Amino acid sequence: MSQKLRIKDASFGYSPHKNVWQDINIEVNEGDCLCLLGPNGSGKTTLLNCINGTFPLNQGSISINGRNIKTYSITDLAKTIGIVFQDHTAPFPYSSLEVVRMGRTPYLGMFETPSRADTALAYSMMEMLGIAELANNSYTQISGGERQLVLIARTLCQEPEIILFDEPTSHLDFKNQAMVLRTIRKLSENGMTIVMTSHFPNHVWKIGTHVAMLGNSGIVVQGPVDDVMTEENLSETYRVEVKIYESGMDNNKVRYCEPNFV
Amino acid sequence: MEKEFIEKKLPRWKWVVMILFPLVLVVASLFLGRYVIPAKQVVQILANKFFGFNFIPTWTSSAETVVIQVRLPRAIMGGLIGAGLSMSGAAFQGMFQNPLVSPYILGVSAGASFGAAVGLVLELPALVVQGLAFGFGILAVGIAYFLAHIYKTTPILMLVLSGMVVSTFFQSMLSLIKFIADDEEKLPAITFWLMGSLGSIKVKDLAIAIIPIGLSMLVIYLVRWRLNVLSMGDKESRSLGVNNELIKAIIIIATTVITSTAVAFSGIIGWVGQVIPHFCRMIVGPDHRVLIPATLLVGAGYLILIDNFCRLLTATEIPLGILTAVIGAPVFAYLLRRTKGGWN
Numbered sequence: 001m002s003q004k005l006r007i008k009d010a011s012f013g014y015s016p017h018k019n020v021w022q023d024i025n026i027e028v029n030e031g032d033c034l035c036l037l038g039p040n041g042s043g044k045t046t047l048l049n050c051i052n053g054t055f056p057l058n059q060g061s062i063s064i065n066g067r068n069i070k071t072y073s074i075t076d077l078a079k080t081i082g083i084v085f086q087d088h089t090a091p092f093p094y095s096s097l098e099v100v101r102m103g104r105t106p107y108l109g110m111f112e113t114p115s116r117a118d119t120a121l122a123y124s125m126m127e128m129l130g131i132a133e134l135a136n137n138s139y140t141q142i143s144g145g146e147r148q149l150v151l152i153a154r155t156l157c158q159e160p161e162i163i164l165f166d167e168p169t170s171h172l173d174f175k176n177q178a179m180v181l182r183t184i185r186k187l188s189e190n191g192m193t194i195v196m197t198s199h200f201p202n203h204v205w206k207i208g209t210h211v212a213m214l215g216n217s218g219i220v221v222q223g224p225v226d227d228v229m230t231e232e233n234l235s236e237t238y239r240v241e242v243k244i245y246e247s248g249m250d251n252n253k254v255r256y257c258e259p260n261f262v
Numbered sequence: 263m264e265k266e267f268i269e270k271k272l273p274r275w276k277w278v279v280m281i282l283f284p285l286v287l288v289v290a291s292l293f294l295g296r297y298v299i300p301a302k303q304v305v306q307i308l309a310n311k312f313f314g315f316n317f318i319p320t321w322t323s324s325a326e327t328v329v330i331q332v333r334l335p336r337a338i339m340g341g342l343i344g345a346g347l348s349m350s351g352a353a354f355q356g357m358f359q360n361p362l363v364s365p366y367i368l369g370v371s372a373g374a375s376f377g378a379a380v381g382l383v384l385e386l387p388a389l390v391v392q393g394l395a396f397g398f399g400i401l402a403v404g405i406a407y408f409l410a411h412i413y414k415t416t417p418i419l420m421l422v423l424s425g426m427v428v429s430t431f432f433q434s435m436l437s438l439i440k441f442i443a444d445d446e447e448k449l450p451a452i453t454f455w456l457m458g459s460l461g462s463i464k465v466k467d468l469a470i471a472i473i474p475i476g477l478s479m480l481v482i483y484l485v486r487w488r489l490n491v492l493s494m495g496d497k498e499s500r501s502l503g504v505n506n507e508l509i510k511a512i513i514i515i516a517t518t519v520i521t522s523t524a525v526a527f528s529g530i531i532g533w534v535g536q537v538i539p540h541f542c543r544m545i546v547g548p549d550h551r552v553l554i555p556a557t558l559l560v561g562a563g564y565l566i567l568i569d570n571f572c573r574l575l576t577a578t579e580i581p582l583g584i585l586t587a588v589i590g591a592p593v594f595a596y597l598l599r600r601t602k603g604g605w606n
Contacts, residue, residue, distance in 0.1 A: 052501060054497065054500060054501075074500065074504070074505055075503040075505075078502055079503065081501075082501070085497060085498060085501075088495070090493070090494055091359040091360060091493055092356075092543070092548035093547075093548055094548055094549060095270070095547075095549075098490065099494075102490060102491050102502055105487075105488075105499075105502040105504060106502060106503030108487070110484075110488065110509075111485065112487065113486070113487040114487065119269065135269070136270050158502070158503075
C-alpha cells in the first residue's frame with residue numbers, strides 16, 4: 001500500500017501567534033478512510049482546508065504522493081483532491097447535471113466550455129450514484145441528501161485521488177444520512193482514499209478504517225478504528241464521559257456510543 | 263445498459279426570437295422619427311447606400327443624413343450599449359452570487375459622472391468630457407478594487423462595501439461641482455448629461471466605442487462557463503481548480519471598460535443591467551453559457567426599443583436614463599413578484 005497523503009509537523013493559526021492546532025502528523029495510505037473526530041472548534045474543517053490548499057500552514061508540510069502541495073498549481077490540486085463541503089445552497093437554480101459538470105472545470109482551459117464527453121462523464125457519475133433521474137432537476141430544489149450526492153458526483157468528475165468530506169451528514173435526516181454514508185463507503189470499498197470530518201463517532205465504525213481525534217491544540221490519539229475508538233479516548237477527546245455499547249450477534253455486531261449526560 | 267441522455271436544451275424558436283428582436287428594432291428605428299421620411303424613400307436611401315442600387319434621389323440630402331448619419335448610428339449604439347450593460351450586469355450578478363447586483367456596483371457611474379461634470383464645468387470639448395468620464399469611471403473601480411484587496415484575495419463582501427464607499431465619495435464630489443457650477447448654463451448641462459441620452463451619437467462615436475465594448479463583450483462571452491463555477495462561491499470554485507482572483511480581475515476589467523465607455527458616450531443609463539439579466543434568466547434559465555448571449559441580444563433590443571420611445575413619445579426628447587428607470591423599476595418589481603425572489 002502506497003502512501004497517499006502525509007501531514008508532517010503541521011501547525012496552523014489564523015493569526016501568527018495563536019495556533020488552532022500544532023504538531024500534527026498524519027499518514028494516509030491509498031484506500032484508507034480516515035475520520036477526523038473532535039469537539040466544536042478543534043479545527044477539523046480547518047485541517048481539511050489546509051489539505052485542500054486553501055489555507056497555507058504556519059509550519060510543517062502537507063504532501064500528496066510525496067510532493068508538497070505548495071508545488072501544485074490550483075488546477076493540478078483540483079485534479080488530485082476533491083472536496084465535498086458542507087451542505088450549501090447555490091444562488092442560482094442550476095440543474096443538478098450542470099453542478100456535476102462543474103467537476104470537469106480543472107480539465108478545461110480558461111475560455112473553454114464542457115464538451116459532450118464531459119457531459120457524458122458527468123451523467124455517468126450520476127448514474128453510478130443512482131441519481132441520474134435528478135439530472136434535469138434544479139439543484140436548489142432537491143433534498144439535502146440528494147444535494148450531497150450531487151456534490152459527490154461533481155467531485156468524482158474531477159477524477160481525484162483523494163476525496164475530503166466536511167461533515168457530510170450534518171443537517172441530514174436518517175434516510176439521507178444512510179444514503180450519503182452508503183455512497184461514501186462504496187467509494188472507500190472501491191479503493192478511493194478518503195478523509196472526512198464528522199460529529200458522529202458512530203459513523204466511524206460504519207465507514208472508517210482509521211480515525212484521528214483532535215483536541216484543544218492537536219491530535220489526541222490516532223490509529224486504526226478498533227484500536228482507537230475506546231471509551232477512554234472518546235471521553236478525553238470530547239471532555240465528557242462517553243459510553244460504548246454493543247449489540248447484535250457475533251458476526252453482525254454493531255457498536256455505538258453516547259455521551260453520558262445523566 | 264448505456265442509455266443516451268438528453269439534456270434539456272433551449273428551444274430553437276427562443277433563439278430565433280431573441281436574434282430577431284434587436285435586428286428588427288434597428289431596422290424599424292430607421293423608419294421612425296419626428297422628421298418624416300416616407301418608408302419608400304428610406305428603403306431607397308438604404309439600398310443606394312449599402313447595396314449598390316441607383317435609385318434617383320427623390321429625397322433631400324438632409325433626409326439621407328437623418329437616416330444614415332443620425333438614426334443608424336444611434337440605433338446601433340443603443341444596441342451596443344444595451345448589450346454591453348446587460349452582459350456586464352449578468353457577469354457581475356454571477357460573480358457577486360447575487361441576482362440584484364447592477365453593473366454600477368463598483369462605483370463606475372459615480373466616478374464617470376464626476377469626471378464628466380468636471381469637464382462640463384471647465385467647458386472642455388466633448389471628446390475631452392467623454393475621456394474624463396471614461397477615465398474617472400475606470401479610476402473609481404480601480405480604487406474600489408484596491409480597497410477590497412486584502413490578504414491576496416478580494417472577497418465579494420469587501421468589493422460591495424468598497425464600491426459603496428467609492429460611489430458615495432464621487433457622488434459627494436459631484437454634488438460639490440454642481441454646487442459651484444454656474445446655474446445658467448453649466449448646471450443644466452451637467453444635469454442633462456447625467457440623465458443619459460443617445461441624442462448626440464455620431465458615426466464617429468460608434469467607431470470609437472465599438473472596439474472597447476466589443477472586445478470586452480467577447481471576453482465576457484469567453485469566460486461564461488467560469489461564471490457558473492464562480493457563482494458557487496469562492497471556496498467551491500477554488501476547489502474546482504479556478505483561479506478566483508484572476509477570473510474576478512478579468513471580469514471586473516471587462517465590465518468596467520464596457521460601462522465606462524457606455525457612460526462616456528451616453529451618460530448614466532440605469533436599470534438596464536439589472537432588469538435584462540433577470541428577465542433573461544426567466545426565459546433561458548441560469549446557465550451563463552446561454553444567459554450571457556441571451557442578455558446580449560435582449561439587452562440590445564431593449565435599449566433600442568426604449569430609445570425609440572424617447573424619440574417619439576413627446577415633441578422634445580425624453581432623456582433615455584429617465585425612461586429606462588421609469589420602465590425598469592416597475593418591470594423589476596413585476597419580475598421580483600413573479601419569481602418570488604427565487605429565480606427558479
